Amino acid sequence: MGKFILDGQEIGFKPGQTIIEAAKEVGVxxxxxxxxxxxxxxxxxxxxxxxxxxxPKLAIACxxxxxxxxxxxxxxxxxxxxxxxxxxxxxxxxxxDCPICDEAGECKLQDYTFSHSVGESRFTEEKQHKEKRxxxxxxxxxxxxxxxxxxxxxxxCDEIAGESELTFVNRGDRVTIQTFPGKELKNPYSLCxxxxxxVGALTNRDFRFKARVWDMSNTSSVCPGCSRGCNVDVWVxxxxxxxxxxxxxxEVNNVWMCDEGRLNTWKHVNAGDRVDGPQIRRGEGxxxxxxxxIYSKASAELHGFTANEIAFIGSARSTVEDxxxxxxxxxxxxxxxxxxxxxxxxxxxxxxxxKEDKTPNSAGALxxxxxxxxxxxxxxxxxxxxxxxxxxxxxxxxxxIAAMDEKYATAxxxxxxxxxxxxxxxxxxxxxxxxxxxxxxxxxxxxxINFEGRAQRIRPAVATEQMDRSLDGFSMSRxxxxxxxxxxxxxxxxxxxxxxxxxxLDLGHLLGLKAKFxxxxxxxxxxxxxxxxxxxxxxxxxxxxxxxxxxxxx
Amino acid sequence: MAVKKRxxxxxxxxxxxxxxxxAGLSITLQNMFKPKYTMEYPEVKFMPSGHxxxxxxxxxxxxxxxxxxxxxxxxxxxxxxAIDIQAAETEREKERYPERFEINMLRCIFxxxxxxVCPEExxxxxxxxxxxxxxxxxxIYGKDKLLTPIADLQERIEFLRNNK
Ligand code: SF4
Ligand code: SF4
Ligand code: SF4
Ligand code: SF4
Numbered sequence: 192m193g194k195f196i197l198d199g200q201e202i203g204f205k206p207g208q209t210i211i212e213a214a215k216e217v218g219v220x221x222x223x224x225x226x227x228x229x230x231x232x233x234x235x236x237x238x239x240x241x242x243x244x245x246x247p248k249l250a251i252a253c254x255x256x257x258x259x260x261x262x263x264x265x266x267x268x269x270x271x272x273x274x275x276x277x278x279x280x281x282x283x284x285x286x287x288d289c290p291i292c293d294e295a296g297e298c299k300l301q302d303y304t305f306s307h308s309v310g311e312s313r314f315t316e317e318k319q320h321k322e323k324r325x326x327x328x329x330x331x332x333x334x335x336x337x338x339x340x341x342x343x344x345x346x347x348c349d350e351i352a353g354e355s356e357l358t359f360v361n362r363g364d365r366v367t368i369q370t371f372p373g374k375e376l377k378n379p380y381s382l383c384x385x386x387x388x389x390v391g392a393l394t395n396r397d398f399r400f401k402a403r404v405w406d407m408s409n410t411s412s413v414c415p416g417c418s419r420g421c422n423v424d425v426w427v428x429x430x431x432x433x434x435x436x437x438x439x440x441x442e443v444n445n446v447w448m449c450d451e452g453r454l455n456t457w458k459h460v461n462a463g464d465r466v467d468g469p470q471i472r473r474g475e476g477x478x479x480x481x482x483x484x485i486y487s488k489a490s491a492e493l494h495g496f497t498a499n500e501i502a503f504i505g506s507a508r509s510t511v512e513d514x515x516x517x518x519x520x521x522x523x524x525x526x527x528x529x530x531x532x533x534x535x536x537x538x539x540x541x542x543x544x545x546k547e548d549k550t551p552n553s554a555g556a557l558x559x560x561x562x563x564x565x566x567x568x569x570x571x572x573x574x575x576x577x578x579x580x581x582x583x584x585x586x587x588x589x590x591x592i593a594a595m596d597e598k599y600a601t602a603x604x605x606x607x608x609x610x611x612x613x614x615x616x617x618x619x620x621x622x623x624x625x626x627x628x629x630x631x632x633x634x635x636x637x638x639x640i641n642f643e644g645r646a647q648r649i650r651p652a653v654a655t656e657q658m659d660r661s662l663d664g665f666s667m668s669r670x671x672x673x674x675x676x677x678x679x680x681x682x683x684x685x686x687x688x689x690x691x692x693x694x695x696l697d698l699g700h701l702l703g704l705k706a707k708f709x710x711x712x713x714x715x716x717x718x719x720x721x722x723x724x725x726x727x728x729x730x731x732x733x734x735x736x737x738x739x740x741x742x743x744x745x
Numbered sequence: 746m747a748v749k750k751r752x753x754x755x756x757x758x759x760x761x762x763x764x765x766x767x768a769g770l771s772i773t774l775q776n777m778f779k780p781k782y783t784m785e786y787p788e789v790k791f792m793p794s795g796h797x798x799x800x801x802x803x804x805x806x807x808x809x810x811x812x813x814x815x816x817x818x819x820x821x822x823x824x825x826x827a828i829d830i831q832a833a834e835t836e837r838e839k840e841r842y843p844e845r846f847e848i849n850m851l852r853c854i855f856x857x858x859x860x861x862v863c864p865e866e867x868x869x870x871x872x873x874x875x876x877x878x879x880x881x882x883x884x885i886y887g888k889d890k891l892l893t894p895i896a897d898l899q900e901r902i903e904f905l906r907n908n909k
Contacts (some may be wrong), residue, residue: 290816290864291840324840400832400841403817670826677881679829679847 195261210252210263211239221265222274222307224281224299224389225341226253229445230350233342236281238303240273241265249273278308284319284364285390286336294391296404300339319364327357327368328376330396330450331385335367338392344368344384351447351543352378368392379545382450386436397454398434402426408668410652411438411735413639415508415632416452417540418548420641422736423448425457425633425652428668430660430683432457432633432653440736443645449545457633460653464616466628468687477626482689482697489625490701492608493524496584502528502573505561506589507550509629510637510649512714513691514552514559516706517588520695522560523704527567528582531556532590546642551632555640558722577602584608588691589629593618612691628688630655635690636711638733640740647737648730656687791874795904798857798870800886801848802893804902811892812867815843819859819868827852828859846891850876851884860905869901 192203197214204213211221215228224236232254239252244262249269264270282304289295304310321335345357345368356376360369370376376384385395409424414435421444423435435457437448459465469485470477480488493501503521505514514531521529533553540547563569568576574592576582578601585606593600594617603609603622611623614631633652640646654660660671674681692714696706708714712730719725724740732738758764784791793799804812815832833844859868871893878884895902 287864290818291814295816400815400834402832403821405821406817673826678826678849679885 193259204257221252230346238277242270292391293394299389352380354378408666410666412649413647414452415551416456417546418642421448429680470626472624498525500583502582504587505531507553507556511555515718516692516695518560520699527564530570552639586610588612591617630688630690645739656685795900799873802871803891805892822862825852
């Protein structure tokens with residue numbers, strides 16, 4: 192490891208590292224637009240110009256390799272004036288669009304204009320006008336005026352997504368971005384370009400104009416779209432999810448996530464078909480009941496069956512905590528028929544991020560003991576046994592079994608007792624005798640274990656009826672902090688739903704289960720005591736990034 | 746040390762009070778014939794000039810649309826959190842408009858910061874000061890109450906331009 196001097200401070204570098212990379216490692220952020228740590232070096236924005244002693248001209252820090260004894264100045268008069276000049280150039284044709292631009296508030300150009308430019312333009316001529324509001328594909332909107340031609344989006348498609356869809360056309364101040372003839376920007380990761388575009392030239396059509404970034408809170412969580420478990424931020428305003436963005440974690444997803452996960456994993460949380468409060472079948476339809484009513488009814492009815500007549504279906508969409516309590520309850524009732532359905536979609540994976548297992552927690556469900564006990568029935572066998580009346584009572588957690596297969600739906604009709612824990616009404620709740628509203632992945636604490644055995648925390652971003660944003664330690668926006676119930680934004684809908692583990696805990700108490708947990712963390716602690724691979728790992732240790740556990744333990 | 750003047754030290758003229766009463770009455774008399782500064786509100790209404798900061802309103806263009814692009818800056822700068830906006834897309838060139846724009850008049854403190862920050866000159870302080878309601882819900886003014894034809898706001902807009 193060599194050493195060079197950056198702004199009077201000696202710092203180390205690995206052979207081949209550029210100045211910008213070495214500086215980043217010691218926490219010095221040299222201004223940059225086109226350089227991105229995960230993309231190739233393009234060196235076109237010129238904003239990272241630094242002064243290197245003994246070099247005749249200023250050098251771009253993103254493409255100049257650090258070398259032994261080099262003396263670099265990022266704040267010298269020469270470097271500063273070059274940076275200011277570059278900013279002035281970039282702003283010549285950039286429109287004053289911030290009021291109508293979704294990027295405002297998280298825009299690199301705004302930030303750098305604030306910190307690195309003189310704040311005045313000498314350009315009085317008419318600005319170049321280009322096409323605005325151009326849909327480049329199903330998810331991405333392009334604004335030609337705002338593009339600063341950094342080529343990050345082009346390089347992303349070429350190098351990361353592996354599908355060349357974008358290119359520059361024209362030259363000089365007319366240069367703009369276009370898709371190749373006959374192509375659209377629709378690779379499975381297309382929305383990542385909206386994250387890396389340093390300005391508001393590429394924006395998310397799904398999120399377009401929904402909210403200002405400073406009005407939302409963001410919560411660190413994990414995408415439940417597949418067994419990769421990409422780290423995400425959940426953005427919420429007025430208790431409503433508005434978008435997901437990837438959160439950097441080099442071990443899992445780097446800074447990317449797929450469009451499917453970004454767009455389709457949370458819409459059900461805001462949807463109109465949420466199960467709001469417990470429901471009991473009275474005659475044909477379901478009607479609302481109190482929690483006490485359904486707990487006592489469910490426990491009384493379960494009492495009426497022998498252990499062999501009952502089966503439990505867990506879910507790889509639920510957390511480790513949820514499944515742990517389910518397994519505990521099944522064990523307490525000496526029920527051996529416990530399993531969870533797999534959601535493997537062959538051909539839906541790739542080498543980038545997406546996995547074929549479309550659930551986030553298969554490994555966690557297994558680790559929590561959701562698999563048939565010796566002589567117990569597995570999922571398919573349970574369904575056959577339901578059909579042949581051997582299983583008479585079934586408890587289903589967060590799975591829409593009736594929608595998976597026509598024959599399952601017919602089978603479920605044979606049951607004497609069907610208890611369904613679900614967040615939204617679906618084909619299975621249609622057939623249920625008791626529907627218990629389950630909190631979604633954005634409304635509870637818990638852990639998902641991904642395909643590699645990495646345990647990662649999810650956190651509540653949306654409050655349910657029993658939760659309070661400030662008392663329960665939610666991430667809070669300015670509006671959350673100062674709103675009252677008389678303000679529209681503070682007077683939001685909260686659903687009456689509870690985390691699956693809490694439902695099984697309360698139900699378990701009525702069935703004689705002796706367990707005492709206050710928080711999800713207590714359930715996790717109990718789980719780690721019984722799972723050798725996780726001994727002593729606390730929520731704090733999992734932190735924001737999670738921990739990988741040796742595979743042979745799960 | 747100054748000696749305090751006591752009652753018994755008054756001169757004769759002071760003791761009989763009359764000259765002071767006459768002096769006082771003459772001021773009253775003089776003022777009876779000077780122009781009046783008070784008004785018989787509410788029969789007579791105060792008409793402020795352009796400098797006055799009455800309740801904030803939204804500028805309505807001649808074509809009937811709002812000028813506001815729902816950028817949210819007024820809502821962000823408002824120290825009282827009085828403004829709540831939901832933006833949406835429009836076919837017009839400006840791309841976005843406020844689908845919902847509400848000012849909670851119970852929160853507003855008439856500071857005028859919203860007007861100052863607006864990049865579009867779309868929200869201005871009007872001359873209206875008669876704001877009363879009997880419940881919290883009525884205090885939330887929506888677009889129906891906020892949109893004001895630009896012609897009625899000329900005086901304020903000119904005042905703003907002259908006093909940048
Ligand atoms: S890209 Fe940034 S600087 Fe340009 S209009 Fe959008 S927010 Fe403003
Ligand atoms: S659209 Fe964005 S990412 Fe692509 S070149 Fe322009 S500024 Fe860069
Ligand atoms: S006048 Fe002041 S308090 Fe009233 S809405 Fe505007 S910024 Fe808010
Ligand atoms: S600052 Fe002006 S343009 Fe922006 S939302 Fe407020 S009124 Fe509309």
